Structures are given as structure tokens and as C-alpha cells.
Amino acid sequence: xxxxxxxxxxxxxxxxxxxMAYTTTFPPFPGQKYGPSLFPRLLGGAxxxxxxxxxxxxxxxxxxGQPLGFIDDAYRPARGWMSVMMIIGAIVFYxxxxxxxxxxxxxxxxMLALLLWFNGKPLNAVIIAIVAVLAVDWFFGWMFRxxxxxxxxxxxxxxxxxxxxxxxx
Amino acid sequence: xxxFQQALVxxxxxxxxxxxxxxxxxxxxxxxxxxxxxxxxxxxxVPVTFFMPPVQALAAIVTATAxxxxxxxxxxxxxxxxxxxxxxxxxxxxxxxxxxGQLDLNLGVNLxxxxxxxxxxxxxxxxxxxxxxxxxxxxxxxxxFWLACLGLTCAVFIATKDPLKGxxxxxxxxxxxxxxxxxxxxxxxxxxxxxxxxxxxSFIPMMIGMFAVSELIRSSTTLDGRATIIAQKVGNLFxxxxxxxxxxxxxxxRGSVIGTxxxxxxxxxxxxxxxxxYAVSKKFSKEPEKFGTGHIEGIVDSTSANNSALAGAWIPxxxxxxxxxxxxxxxxxxxxxxxxxxxxxxxxxxxxIMYAVFIIFIIANLLMLPLGWAAIKASRHILSVPRxxxxxxxxxxxIVGSFAITNSVNAVxxxxxxxxxxWLMEENGFPVAPVIxxxxxxxxxxxxxxxxxxxxxxxxxxxxxxxxAATLGVMTIVIWIWMLAVQMKPKVLSDKPE
Numbered sequence: 001x002x003x004x005x006x007x008x009x010x011x012x013x014x015x016x017x018x019x020m021a022y023t024t025t026f027p028p029f030p031g032q033k034y035g036p037s038l039f040p041r042l043l044g045g046a047x048x049x050x051x052x053x054x055x056x057x058x059x060x061x062x063x064x065g066q067p068l069g070f071i072d073d074a075y076r077p078a079r080g081w082m083s084v085m086m087i088i089g090a091i092v093f094y095x096x097x098x099x100x101x102x103x104x105x106x107x108x109x110x111m112l113a114l115l116l117w118f119n120g121k122p123l124n125a126v127i128i129a130i131v132a133v134l135a136v137d138w139f140f141g142w143m144f145r146x147x148x149x150x151x152x153x154x155x156x157x158x159x160x161x162x163x164x165x166x167x168x169x
Numbered sequence: 170x171x172x173f174q175q176a177l178v179x180x181x182x183x184x185x186x187x188x189x190x191x192x193x194x195x196x197x198x199x200x201x202x203x204x205x206x207x208x209x210x211x212x213x214x215v216p217v218t219f220f221m222p223p224v225q226a227l228a229a230i231v232t233a234t235a236x237x238x239x240x241x242x243x244x245x246x247x248x249x250x251x252x253x254x255x256x257x258x259x260x261x262x263x264x265x266x267x268x269x270g271q272l273d274l275n276l277g278v279n280l281x282x283x284x285x286x287x288x289x290x291x292x293x294x295x296x297x298x299x300x301x302x303x304x305x306x307x308x309x310x311x312x313x314f315w316l317a318c319l320g321l322t323c324a325v326f327i328a329t330k331d332p333l334k335g336x337x338x339x340x341x342x343x344x345x346x347x348x349x350x351x352x353x354x355x356x357x358x359x360x361x362x363x364x365x366x367x368x369x370x371s372f373i374p375m376m377i378g379m380f381a382v383s384e385l386i387r388s389s390t391t392l393d394g395r396a397t398i399i400a401q402k403v404g405n406l407f408x409x410x411x412x413x414x415x416x417x418x419x420x421x422x423r424g425s426v427i428g429t430x431x432x433x434x435x436x437x438x439x440x441x442x443x444x445x446x447y448a449v450s451k452k453f454s455k456e457p458e459k460f461g462t463g464h465i466e467g468i469v470d471s472t473s474a475n476n477s478a479l480a481g482a483w484i485p486x487x488x489x490x491x492x493x494x495x496x497x498x499x500x501x502x503x504x505x506x507x508x509x510x511x512x513x514x515x516x517x518x519x520x521x522i523m524y525a526v527f528i529i530f531i532i533a534n535l536l537m538l539p540l541g542w543a544a545i546k547a548s549r550h551i552l553s554v555p556r557x558x559x560x561x562x563x564x565x566x567x568i569v570g571s572f573a574i575t576n577s578v579n580a581v582x583x584x585x586x587x588x589x590x591x592w593l594m595e596e597n598g599f600p601v602a603p604v605i606x607x608x609x610x611x612x613x614x615x616x617x618x619x620x621x622x623x624x625x626x627x628x629x630x631x632x633x634x635x636x637x638a639a640t641l642g643v644m645t646i647v648i649w650i651w652m653l654a655v656q657m658k659p660k661v662l663s664d665k666p667e
């Protein structure tokens with residue numbers, strides 16, 4: 001997805017303007033002429049300058065016959081777009097469900113879906129997904145004690161296993 | 170000397186040795202796989218290093234990146250695909266050699282000169298960093314402010330094709346760095362009243378998003394089908410390398426020196442070092458007509474250069490806290506996290522850690538010889554790992570790695586935003602590395618700026634009141650004006666999108 005510099009320049013100027021408007025709410029340093037708003041405002045000014053230069057360039061590109069925006073060939077086929085959406089969707093899925101379902105279940109579903117989409121072999125996908133999730137759970141959940149969300153499970157698999165081993169001893 | 174002994178104790182520890190070995194293997198695999206870069210290796214390593222003591226964390230990064238830069242040469246010769254951008258300059262040349270049946274010689278030369286080039290870079294680092302630190306110890310906020318400005322300008326100027334878009338990327342990074350508590354007054358900025366944004370945008374998830382997730386999104390469209398491996402038997406790698414060493418000794422030294430210097434310049438790293446030294450080699454060669462037909466000369470220059478650049482980049486990073494390339498930008502973030510603020514005082518307060526890093530650099534480069542040899546021998550297996558399985562695996566590592574930094578799903582949100590931003594920016598010709606530089610250096614730049622403003626009581630002349638600060642300031646401003654003039658100059662634009 002590419003856009004003409006005219007559009008990116010305009011977007012940057014809007015962003016900088018919004019930011020500079022926000023800085024007016026910052027209080028000044030007591031006893032100083034400037035405060036927390038100074039640095040962001042300087043930055044904002046610099047971004048506006050860059051945005052204007054980009055817009056100038058964009059206008060020339062437009063005059064030279066460049067379109068305002070176009071989509072790259074790689075993303076044109078339905079499969080290309082879907083692959084991009086699968087990656088983004090997988091992350092969104094994790095953000096949305098890892099809290100309720102827990103790391104193990106969410107990560108397994110996510111891996112399975114991605115492997116089926118990209119690799120296509122169901123048996124391979126199931127095996128790799130299980131091994132990957134268990135390995136990550138062991139590495140981060142047990143070795144580094146990262147509190148991966150449990151969700152529907154009472155405890156992470158690696159922790160359960162280690163507790164069992166400890167109990168047997 | 171006591172610090173040196175302390176460093177030896179730190180380094181020769183079996184835990185650390187194991188870390189070095191494992192990260193070496195990791196670096197080789199990531200470097201050898203086209204599409205996965207040394208910066209990405211660092212980004213993926215950082216969540217793991219988060220749980221390590223400082224020396225171990227730095228050892229992991231140093232070793233993995235050194236190996237990755239060398240390993241990138243393997244697929245360049247075998248598949249005509251550079252494993253990392255640092256090998257792109259001589260990929261065609263390497264492949265042409267392989268086609269002529271000189272694969273063994275090519276890989277042998279790549280391995281030996283990567284090791285030697287790396288060692289030259291390390292030697293320069295060891296000698297120059299403490300000297301520079303001694304000089305820099307008298308710097309005040311004025312010098313640091315100008316140094317940061319100059320460094321960032323330099324980074325944008327050298328490392329990007331389009332300086333204007335580079336500056337935009339840098340300013341976006343600095344802007345993202347403004348989110349959260351401000352460094353001078355402690356006022357929460359751009360938090361929109363939320364608690365989540367109070368501590369600012371977490372650097373590691375952002376970086377994982379921009380360097381790893383964006384790359385996954387981009388490569389996801391080209392995953393169908395396996396990469397075709399050209400089956401080539403690898404024989405005796407070291408046959409004929411001695412003769413090359415003798416004949417092209419001067420090229421090796423020239424490549425290593427150019428590499429180290431370019432590495433030390435802020436923002437320009439191993440890939441640019443390789444391109445420039447290849448071009449220099451061709452320009453001054455006695456037989457330039459042979460370049461491009463599978464001629465070893467340019468490879469000697471550039472394969473030495475990219476490994477020496479790696480060490481060179483650590484010079485400004487350790488001495489001034491200004492990164493020499495995107496890898497050291499990440500390293501600076503890691504140092505801050507470990508409460509080891511980079512700067513000249515580190516050579517006094519934490520001299521043992523500095524020495525330990527130097528020793529690790531030497532070990533990593535020496536280790537490259539046996540491990541690199543093994544990697545070349547095993548390359549057919551490494552290169553046949555299907556990428557369509559790797560992409561989901563790397564994505565899972567990115568998600569968990571981001572989560573592990575803050576133990577909250579907010580980090581995964583930041584990673585996603587970083588990934589989308591990085592992807593859209595690269596699509597439109599905005600480089601990503603300056604964003605990370607801005608994010609890392611933002612706080613240092615602003616606090617030095619505010620301190621200087623208060624010291625000078627708001628007078629801009631204060632920024633030029635000390636000789637070194639004045640020199641740096643004038644240099645920076647001249648570069649800015651010159652760049653602006655170049656931008657303003659009307660020129661015929663080609664209608665071809667880059």
C-alpha cells in the first residue's frame with residue numbers, strides 16, 4: 001500500500017498540529033520560561049517543515065503522472081492479502097483472547113491456524129504447534145518465570161510437570 | 170589491572186560460555202536464512218537477555234550478531250540470496266564464483282576474512298574507546314546535546330537513501346519517546362489520562378514490532394513453495410585461502426579499516442560498510458574488469474569490512490551512548506535497562522564490564538572459525554528449513570518475548586502497532602531504523618537540551634560558549650542548512666517509484 005508523498009506529508013502536518021495543540025495543556029516549569037512543552041513543540045515544528053517539503057515533492061510527483069496511491073503487486077492476489085491479514089489477525093487474536101483462554105490454548109490455536117494456512121499439512125501443523133507451545137511454555141513460563149496467562153488451565157504445563165516431579169521426589 | 174582480572178572471572182564462567190555457544194548457533198541460523206537479519210536476531214534475543222545479568226546479555230548479543238553477519242555469506246554464494254543485508258554487496262560476485270566451481274574457495278575466504286576483519290574491528294574498539302572516553306569525560310550537557318544532534322543527523326544522512334524521509338522517521342521516533350513522564354519536569358505527556366502510557370512506550374516490544382513483525386508481514390506474501398537449494402558439495406574450505414591472504418593483504422587491511430570507520434559513524438552499519446568497501450576495491454583494483462565475474466578481490470575487502478563494522482559500531486555506543494548502527498541502538502536500550510548508562514563514566518565505574526565485553530568480542534570472533542566451518546558443512550540442512558514453518562514460530566516468539574518484558578498484554582499491543590507502523594513506513598520509503606534511534610536517544614537528547622537551556626538561562630548562545638560544543642554545534646548547523654538547501658533545490662523527479 002503506497003501513497004503519494006502529498007498524502008503522507010499532509011498526514012504528518014495534521015499529526016504535528018494535533019500534538020502541538022495537546023502541548024498547550026502542559027503546565028510550565030515553575031520559575032522558568034519553558035517547560036515540558038518546549039521539546040515536543042520544537043519537534044512538532046520540525047515535522048511540519050518535513051511535511052511541507054514532502055507535500056511539495058508529492059505535488060511534483062502528481063504532476064509527473066504518479067497516482068495518489070496504489071497497491072504493490074505482491075499484495076494484489078487474494079492469497080497475498082490474506083497472508084498479511086493472517087499475521088495481523090493472529091496478533092489481534094492473541095491480544096483479545098490470551099487473558100480468558102490462557103497462553104497455552106490461545107497460542108496453540110494461533111499456531112495451528114498459521115501453520116495450516118502457510119504450510120498446509122494438518123498432521124505436521126498439529127505436531128509443530130504442540131511442540132512449539134510446550135517449548136515456549138517451558139522456556140519462558142518455567143525457566144524465566146514469566147507469568148504467562150493461565151486462562152482455562154490451572155497451571156502452565158511445564159510448571160505442572162515440574163511440580164509432579166518434585167512431588168514424586 | 171584489578172578490573173581486568175574481574176573481567177576474566179566474569180567471562181570464564183561455564184554459564185557464560187554456554188550462553189556464548191548457544192547464541193552463536195542462534196546467530197548462525199538466523200544469519201544464514203535469507204530474510205532474517207542480524208538486527209532481527211538481536212531483537213529476538215533481547216527478551217531472553219532481559220532475564221540475564223548484564224555481561225551475559227551483552228555476550229549473547231555480541232556473539233549472535235558476529236555469527237549472523239558471517240553466516241549471511243553462505244546463502245549469498247549458494248542461493249544468490251544474501252542471508253543478511255550486510256552480504257548483499259557481494260552476493261552476485263560470490264554466486265558467480267560458486268558457478269565457476271569455486272564455492273569452497275569463496276566460503277573459505279569469507280570465513281577467514283570475516284574472522285580477521287572482526288578482530289581488526291575489535292582491536293580498534295579496545296584501543297580507541299578508552300582513549301575517547303578519557304577525552305569525553307569533560308563533556309557537559311552542551312557537548313552531549315550537540316553530539317546527539319550530530320549523531321542523529323549523521324545517522325539519517327548516511328544510512329538512508331532519502332534524508333527527508335529519514336528525518337521524518339527520526340522525528341516520529343523522538344515523538345514516541347516523548348510519551349510518558351517527561352525527563353526534566355516529571356509531567357506526564359501524551360498519556361491521554363491513561364495509566365498504561367504513563368511509563369512511556371516500552372522500547373523492546375516497539376523494536377520487536379518494527380524489526381521483526383514488520384518483516385514477517387512483508388515476507389508472508391512470498392512464502393509459498395520451498396526455496397530451491399542448489400546442491401553443491403563443500404570440500405576443503407581452506408585450500409587456496411593462504412594464497413589469497415598473501416595476494417590481497419592490502420585489500421584486507423583497507424576493507425577492515427573502512428569497515429571500522431563506517432561502523433563507528435552513527436547509523437551506518439555493516440551493510441553500508443560492505444557496499445562502500447566493495448566499491449573502493451573495484452575503483453582501485455588493477456583488474457576492475459574482472460569484478461562481477463566471480464573475482465575474489467572485492468569479496469576480501471567487503472567481507473572483512475562488514476565484520477569489522479560490527480565492532481566499530483560499539484565505539485560511539487559505549488563512549489557517547491550514540492549508536493553506530495541499529496544493532497547497537499538496541500544494545501543501548503539494553504544497557505539502560507540494566508542500569509548501565511553508556512557514556513565515558515562507564516569506563517571508570519564499570520571498567521570490568523567493558524573489559525569483559527572486549528574479551529567476549531575476541532572470543533566470539535575466534536569461535537567463528539570452528540563454528541563457521543561447521544555451519545558451512547551443515548549449510549544444506551540449515552538452508553532447507555522451510556520458511557513457512559519458521560514464520561509462525563518467529564511470530565510466537567515475538568508475542569511471548571514482548572509479553573515477557575512487561576508481563577502484560579499491553580506490550581503485545583505496542584508490538585502490533587510497531588509492526589504495522591514499520592511495515593507501512595517501509596512500503597512508502599520511510600526507513601525504520603531512525604525511529605528506533607529516536608526512541609532510544611530521545612530522553613538523552615531532551616534532558617541534555619533542557620539542562621543546557623536552564624544552565625544558559627534560555628540563551629541560545631550558551632550552546633556555543635564552550636569550544637568543543639561550539640565546534641560540534643557549528644558543524645551540525647552547517648549540515649542542516651546544507652541538507653535543507655539540497656531539498657529545496659528544484660530537481661527533475663523520476664516518475665519511477667523507488
